[in-house]
Each structure stands twice: as structure tokens, then as C-alpha cells.
Amino acid sequence: MVNDKVTNILIVGVGGQGTILASRILSYLAREAGHDVKVSEIHGMAQRGGSVVTQVRMGKKVYSPLIAEGQADIILAFERLEAIRWMHYLKKGGTMIISDQVIEPVPVIMGLQKYPDSIVDRIRRKVLDTIALDALTIARNLGNDKASNVVLMGVLARKMGFPKEKCIKALEEKVPPKFLELNKQAFEEGWKIEV
Amino acid sequence: MKELLTGNEAIARGAFEAGVTVAAAYPGTPSTEILENFVRYQGVYAQWSPNEKVAMEVGLGAALGGARTLVTMKHVGVNVAADPLFTLAYTGVNAGFVLVGADDPGMHSSQNEQDNRNYAKFAKIPLLEPSNSQECKDMVGLALEISEQFDTPVLLRTTTRVAHSQSFVELGERGESHTKPYTKTPSKYVMVPAHARGRHVVVEERRQKLLEYSETCPVNKVELADKSIGIITSGIVYEYVKEVIPGASVLKLGMTFPLPEKLVRKFAAEVKELYVVEELEPFLEEQIRLMGIEVTGKKLFPRMGEISQSMLAEKILSVTEFKELVDTSVLVKGVEGDPDVQIPVRPPVMCPGCPHRGVFYTLSQLKMTVMGDIGCYTLGALPPLEAMDTCICMGASVGSALGMEKAHPEMHGKVVAVIGDSTFLHSGITGLLDVAYNKGATTTIILDNSTTAMTGHQDHPATGRTLSKEPTCQVDLVALAKALGISRVVTADPFELDNLKNIIKEEAEANEPSVIITKRPCALLIKEKSSPYTIQTDTCINCKKCMKLGCPALTAGVETVTVNATLCTGCGLCAQLCPSGALKKAGEVIG
Numbered sequence: 001m002v003n004d005k006v007t008n009i010l011i012v013g014v015g016g017q018g019t020i021l022a023s024r025i026l027s028y029l030a031r032e033a034g035h036d037v038k039v040s041e042i043h044g045m046a047q048r049g050g051s052v053v054t055q056v057r058m059g060k061k062v063y064s065p066l067i068a069e070g071q072a073d074i075i076l077a078f079e080r081l082e083a084i085r086w087m088h089y090l091k092k093g094g095t096m097i098i099s100d101q102v103i104e105p106v107p108v109i110m111g112l113q114k115y116p117d118s119i120v121d122r123i124r125r126k127v128l129d130t131i132a133l134d135a136l137t138i139a140r141n142l143g144n145d146k147a148s149n150v151v152l153m154g155v156l157a158r159k160m161g162f163p164k165e166k167c168i169k170a171l172e173e174k175v176p177p178k179f180l181e182l183n184k185q186a187f188e189e190g191w192k193i194e195v
Numbered sequence: 196m197k198e199l200l201t202g203n204e205a206i207a208r209g210a211f212e213a214g215v216t217v218a219a220a221y222p223g224t225p226s227t228e229i230l231e232n233f234v235r236y237q238g239v240y241a242q243w244s245p246n247e248k249v250a251m252e253v254g255l256g257a258a259l260g261g262a263r264t265l266v267t268m269k270h271v272g273v274n275v276a277a278d279p280l281f282t283l284a285y286t287g288v289n290a291g292f293v294l295v296g297a298d299d300p301g302m303h304s305s306q307n308e309q310d311n312r313n314y315a316k317f318a319k320i321p322l323l324e325p326s327n328s329q330e331c332k333d334m335v336g337l338a339l340e341i342s343e344q345f346d347t348p349v350l351l352r353t354t355t356r357v358a359h360s361q362s363f364v365e366l367g368e369r370g371e372s373h374t375k376p377y378t379k380t381p382s383k384y385v386m387v388p389a390h391a392r393g394r395h396v397v398v399e400e401r402r403q404k405l406l407e408y409s410e411t412c413p414v415n416k417v418e419l420a421d422k423s424i425g426i427i428t429s430g431i432v433y434e435y436v437k438e439v440i441p442g443a444s445v446l447k448l449g450m451t452f453p454l455p456e457k458l459v460r461k462f463a464a465e466v467k468e469l470y471v472v473e474e475l476e477p478f479l480e481e482q483i484r485l486m487g488i489e490v491t492g493k494k495l496f497p498r499m500g501e502i503s504q505s506m507l508a509e510k511i512l513s514v515t516e517f518k519e520l521v522d523t524s525v526l527v528k529g530v531e532g533d534p535d536v537q538i539p540v541r542p543p544v545m546c547p548g549c550p551h552r553g554v555f556y557t558l559s560q561l562k563m564t565v566m567g568d569i570g571c572y573t574l575g576a577l578p579p580l581e582a583m584d585t586c587i588c589m590g591a592s593v594g595s596a597l598g599m600e601k602a603h604p605e606m607h608g609k610v611v612a613v614i615g616d617s618t619f620l621h622s623g624i625t626g627l628l629d630v631a632y633n634k635g636a637t638t639t640i641i642l643d644n645s646t647t648a649m650t651g652h653q654d655h656p657a658t659g660r661t662l663s664k665e666p667t668c669q670v671d672l673v674a675l676a677k678a679l680g681i682s683r684v685v686t687a688d689p690f691e692l693d694n695l696k697n698i699i700k701e702e703a704e705a706n707e708p709s710v711i712i713t714k715r716p717c718a719l720l721i722k723e724k725s726s727p728y729t730i731q732t733d734t735c736i737n738c739k740k741c742m743k744l745g746c747p748a749l750t751a752g753v754e755t756v757t758v759n760a761t762l763c764t765g766c767g768l769c770a771q772l773c774p775s776g777a778l779k780k781a782g783e784v785i786g
Contacts, residue, residue, distance in 0.1 A: 014541065027199055027361065037199060038327075039361040042303065048571065049747055050543035063438040065327075065360035065431075068504040070529025085538050090530040104750060105541035110579055110742060111751040113539035122533050145761065 006059035013078030018149035030058035038065040099135040147186035154190020205328035207232035209335030214372030217257035219250035222650040223269030224304040225358040226297035247272035258292035261375030287346035291339030310475035322452035414449025423517040425466025442520035548764030550715030568592035570615035590622025617647035631680030683709035725765030735777035741769035
């Protein structure tokens with residue numbers, strides 16, 4: 001997937017879900033593969049439970065740190081609603097990886113707006129290559145909800161064809177030693193998923 | 196060695212390598228991480244100041260003293276620091292002084308999108324604009340050299356996309372850092388009128404010299420390609436131009452004030468169509484037009500928000516005769532959205548367990564007119580709390596509450612100011628002094644969560660710790676308010692709703708000014724969560740009173756409300772509102 005052209009990965013989720021660590025691991029892998037890399041993140045007010053997006057671009061030469069609408073090769077979505085919110089950023093023929101998790105936004109919690117039903121099916125109708133998994137439950141079974149981001153990274157890394165040993169090295173670099181074993185297991189679980 | 200750094204990390208690195216020894220700032224998105232990174236280097240001094248004006252003054256003292264200095268702030272912070280900046284432009288510096296001002300086009304985390312490049316022109320100081328992290332690092336060094344060569348402060352202006360994007364940076368070694376001697380020079384540093392008149396002459400001469408320098412400044416570069424289209428640009432937009440119109444000739448300006456007139460003229464003469472592409476104000480365009488050069492700029496591009504690759508392609512394609520130079524792949528449509536789905540918005544919200552929630556719930560119940568301020572608590576303006584009437588700038592709540600009260604004496608008892616602890620120390624103290632001095636009866640609620648939360652939990656003078664995490668003295672907010680002339684000062688727990696309501700009512704109705712300090716640490720700073728609440732489904736009458744809190748841990752259901760145990764911090768506000776006693780803390784449940 002990674003070649004001379006710029007590859008665009010959009011990581012979307014809700015503030016506090018650990019999208020930043022995922023982008024750190026991904027940019028490490030891209031760098032190890034010899035690419036130019038740019039990453040753009042959101043800080044500040046949006047982080048307080050709002051919709052957050054991190055953009056990672058890699059290739060021979062990357063100018064803009066931002067991905068234009070409709071140009072993402074892969075969207076890695078940490079939550080269903082965020083997946084469909086950002087779907088129009090995906091290239092035709094692109095890949096959607098969704099953690100099939102629901103975090104209801106306040107207008108839904110308040111009963112003012114409705115959380116859309118059958119999101120994953122709706123996305124599948126538009127995006128042939130949709131990979132949905134319950135990363136949260138997988139992480140929970142390993143003993144820590146927070147590792148769901150690394151489960152998702154396992155799926156993404158395999159999809160993008162990064163060598164597994166480099167991925168493990170990336171974890172060793174980017175994850176605090178205390179959580180390394182947990183995250184290695186989480187990564188394995190993601191890697192196992194058929195892509 | 197190459198590292199992937201954000202613009203902010205690169206600026207910190209650049210300052211370290213260029214031998215900066217003193218740095219000061221007040222946190223503000225998107226500038227905050229510069230000092231948080233800089234302080235980690237050995238052999239430097241860095242501090243959070245109470246506000247940007249003080250940071251600027253600490254910085255100018257260090258620079259006049261002979262140390263290379265870095266001062267950083269967000270765009271609106273420069274408004275606060277403008278007073279010392281404009282006169283520092285007259286005195287000049289002794290050692291290099293660089294001010295980093297971080298603009299926020301698109302207002303990702305700001306109350307306005309002012310274009311701070313105008314400050315450079317206004318104060319007559321040189322302006323540099325980096326496009327990526329490598330340039331961030333390099334331009335700090337260049338700014339310090341320009342500062343010393345021309346005896347002037349230098350403004351380094353970033354934007355959110357430069358500050359918060361990562362790209363590769365070649366790291367270097369720490370250069371020489373020795374503090375120059377300080378020599379008493381009243382005619383240069385004491386800006387009484389007689390001296391200042393002389394310095395203004397120097398400033399104008401300097402402006403002329405800087406104009407000449409800009410012609411050969413290494414960061415102003417002509418990248419000639421097809422001469423059919425010529426684009427003059429700076430900052431992040433340069434990256435979009437290179438991607439979208441790879442065939443065009445580009446005049447990339449790293450130094451954007453003063454503009455290199457000869458270079459611009461030469462470039463303009465070489466190309467058929469001339470465009471200037473810049474976000475926000477026509478800062479470059481106006482300078483170019485003053486040279487008598489016709490250029491297309493704001494006729495095509497908006498003064499509002501950010502420019503995107505697709506906007507750039509569309510706008511240029513709409514006018515150019517040389518469409519083949521534009522890479523239209525950026526306009527290829529992606530996956531269509533699902534027209535049958537209404538996607539609910541996901542606005543930022545107060546966190547579960549946020550100590551501000553109880554205060555804003557109470558203010559909304561009391562139907563108060565709430566003069567607001569800048570911080571996480573500005574989220575109190577959003578539904579369902581909707582308990583804020585104004586939000587203007589740091590510290591504005593207190594003075595504006597006094598103004599509202601003077602305009603509407605009949606509103607007495609119904610107007611309060613709310614302000615965070617960090618914001619109060621930033622610029623609320625003088626407002627409170629005014630309330631006492633001018634015999635207001637204003638009630639000021641200081642929302643003390645013991646941190647600067649919004650920007651990512653920075654210390655301030657009431658936390659007892661410095662930027663380098665050393666213990667220090669801790670300002671006593673009660674004693675401070677009393678010293679300013681406020682005799683009614685009460686502390687309240689924002690988790691005790693009935694008590695809080697009584698206190699707010701009583702203080703607002705009093706015929707003299709008062710301060711209520713609501714004290715609870717930011718929920719994100721609490722490591723050990725209290726046990727969560729659970730809902731007794733057989734007891735819940737589904738009245739949804741608890742839903743008025745807007746707590747993300749509570750969800751409205753058809754039969755009952757449910758509690759998300761992972762999110763719930765056990766603050767207990769919901770249980771206080773529950774008329775049927777259906778919300779119980781885990782452990783309290785019997786049976």
C-alpha cells in the first residue's frame with residue numbers, strides 16, 4: 001500500500017480514547033519504512049470529549065500535514081458515529097477500520113438527537129473494504145479497556161503491510177514499560193484479525 | 196539525527212540550540228507545548244508567568260540584561276503583552292529576543308481569529324513565518340541573529356497547523372550561550388519622551404535597514420518553475436501550494452515584514468498570473484499593492500478560517516488560464532456520505548466529575564445573568580446548562596459584571612461573574628480591585644480547580660509549583676480577595692448543591708461585593724476515582740431531573756436513566772437531584 005504516492009491515514013475518535021498513541025506508533029512505523037511523514041493533531045478545547053481527528057501522511061515527499069476531503073486511503077475509527085461522520089474523507093476504494101464501540105454524544109444522551117442505527121451496515125454499503133471489530137471487548141478481556149487503541153493498531157499495521165517485528169519495536173519505543181506486555185498482547189489480538 | 200517533532204517542539208529545540216537561557220510564557224493553545232518542552236533541556240531557565248504581559252516583561256528584562264530570550268503566547272496573549280512589546284521595539288535589545296505568537300485561523304481553540312502579523316507592522320519589528328517544523332527550529336536561530344544584528348525584538352508567528360503538526364527536523368548541538376554584560380544606558384532604556392523621540396528615529400532607520408536585509412534574507416526564496424502562474428505565499432499555505440499547484444513558480448516568504456520589495460517586483464515581472472495566497476488578512480497583499488503591483492488575493496480567498504488544498508485548487512481553477520498546472524487529484528470525490536443519516540454533533544463537554552458542573556447547574560436554576568470568562572468552564576454556556584451570558588477575553592468577567600450592574604441597578608442579585616483560578620490570577624485581580632474601589636456589589640465566583648485545565652493542566656501561582664515542578668509559595672485566594680477590599684469571601688464545595696445554591700443567593704443579594712471560591716480539583720487530576728453510582732431501575736421514575744446536569748456518564752433511556760460506570764467518577768451531583776433516591780453509590784445498595 002505504501003509506495004511513491006502519499007498514503008493518507010485518518011484516525012478518528014472521541015477525546016480521551018488514545019488516538020494520539022496510535023498516531024505515534026504509526027508515524028514511527030512510517031519513518032522506519034523510510035518515508036517522509038507529517039502528522040497533524042487537535043489540541044485544546046476539542047479534547048474535552050469532543051470529536052477528535054489525527055491525520056498521518058507518509059510517502060516520498062509530503063507537503064501538507066492535512067489530508068484533503070475524499071483523499072484518505074484508510075480511516076481508523078475508534079467509535080461508530082465518528083466513522084460515519086468522517087466517511088466522506090475516505091477515497092473511493094479506501095479501507096474503513098471500525099472499532100464497533102458506541103460513545104453517545106451529549107445531544108444523544110440528553111435525548112435531543114438520535115444515535116443512528118446500523119452504522120456499520122450503512123458504511124459497508126458504501127465502503128466495500130470495511131473491517132469492523134469489537135476492540136474494546138478484546139482489550140477488556142486482556143484486562144484494560146485503554147489498550148483498545150493498540151488492538152486497532154494491530155489491524156491497521158497488518159493491513160498496511162508493516163513487518164511485525166518493526167511493530168513490536170514501535171511498541172517498545174512508544175509505550176511505557178509498565179504497559180508494554182499488555183500492549184504487545186493487544187497488538188497480537190489486532191494482528192490476528194483477517195484483513 | 197532526524198526527529199519527528201511538532202512545530203512547538205521544534206521551536207523549543209531551536210531555542211535550546213541557539214543558546215537561549217531565559218524563557219517565559221503564559222499557556223495558550225496552540226503555543227503551550229513550547230515551554231513545556233523547553234524546560235526539559237539542561238542549562239536553561241523557563242517559567243510560567245501569571246499572564247503574557249508579565250512574561251514579556253520578564254523576557255525583556257533578561258534580553259536587556261544580555262541573555263538570549265524566548266517568550267511565547269497565543270495570538271490573543273499578544274494583546275495583553277502589547278504594551279511592553281511596542282516600547283521594547285523602541286529600546287531594542289541587548290541579547291536576542293524572540294516572541295513566538297501562535298495564531299489560530301479557524302478558531303480551533305480561541306475566541307477570535309485576529310491576524311497577528313499586523314503586530315509586526317504596527318510595532319515596526321521584523322516578522323518570520325515558518326511553514327513546517329524544520330523551519331520552526333531554524334527560524335528561532337535566525338530570529339535571534341536578526342534581533343541582535345538589528346537591535347530589535349523579532350516576532351515569530353506560527354499558526355495552529357504549524358504548531359501542532361509533526362514533521363522531520365534535523366537536530367543540532369547546543370550552541371554557545373554566554374550572557375552579554377549589561378551596561379546602564381538610560382538614553383536607550385529609559386523611555387521618557389526626550390529619550391523616546393531619539394529612539395523613534397533609530398526605529399525608522401532600523402526599518403529601512405531591515406527592508407534592505409529582507410532582500411537577501413535566506414528564508415525568502417524564489418522557486419521558479421512554469422512562469423505562467425506565480426504565487427507569493429508564507430507559512431502553512433506554502434505547503435498547500437506546493438502540493439496542489441506543483442508546476443507554479445513560488446515566492447516563498449519566510450520573512451514577511453518588512454517585505455523585500457525588489458524581490459517581489461522581480462518575481463511579479465517574471466510571471467504571467469500573480470497570486471498571493473494567505474490565510475486571514477490581506478497582510479502580504481496590501482504591502483504588495485502598495486508597491487503598485489496588481490495581484491489577485493482576497494478577491495479569491497476568504498478572510499475567514501483556514502485555506503484547504505481543495506479550496507486552493509478550486510479557487511485557482513476558477514480564474515487561471517493555465518489549468519494544467521493545477522493537480523486536480525485533490526478534487527476527486529471520495530465516498531459519499533449516507534443521506535439517510537442525521538449525524539448528531541459531538542461538541543466538547545465538561546468531563547464527568549467536573550467541579551464546574553454543579554456551579555453552572557445552580558446558576559441556571561437561579562436564572563442568573565452570568566458574565567463569563569476563558570477556560571473549560573466556558574462550556575457552561577452550552578446546553579443543557581446554558582448558564583453563561585458572555586465570554587470575551589481573559590479576566591473580562593469581573594469588570595464586565597460591574598459594568599452590567601452599573602447599567603442595570605435593578606438587576607442587583609441576579610448578576611455574577613465566573614472566573615477560573617488561573618484566569619483570575621492572569622487578569623481578574625485588577626477587575627476585582629475595581630469592584631471594591633468603585634463600590635460595586637458584584638459577586639465573583641472563582642472556580643478554583645487548582646490548575647490551568649483547558650490548556651492541559653499547567654501550574655500557576657496558586658498551585659504551589661513552578662513550571663519546572665519545584666515547590667514554591669502558593670497565593671492564598673481568600674486573603675488576596677480580602678486585601679483587595681472584599682470583606683465577604685466564602686469558600687464552597689461545588690459538589691454540595693443545596694449549600695452552594697444558598698451561598699450564591701445570599702452573596703448575590705448582599706449589598707456589598709463578595710467572592711465565592713468553589714474549591715475542587717479538576718476531575719482529570721484525580722487518580723483514584725470514587726466508586727460510581729448505579730441506578731435502581733425499580734425506583735427510577737424517569738423524571739430526567741439528573742439529565743439537566745449534562746453529565747456524559749448519564750444516558751436517558753425509555754424506561755429509566757442509566758449510569759455509565761466506566762465514566763462515572765462518583766461526584767454525586769445526580770443523586771442530589773434524584774427525587775426518588777434511585778441513584779445509589781456502589782456499596783450503598785441494599786439487597
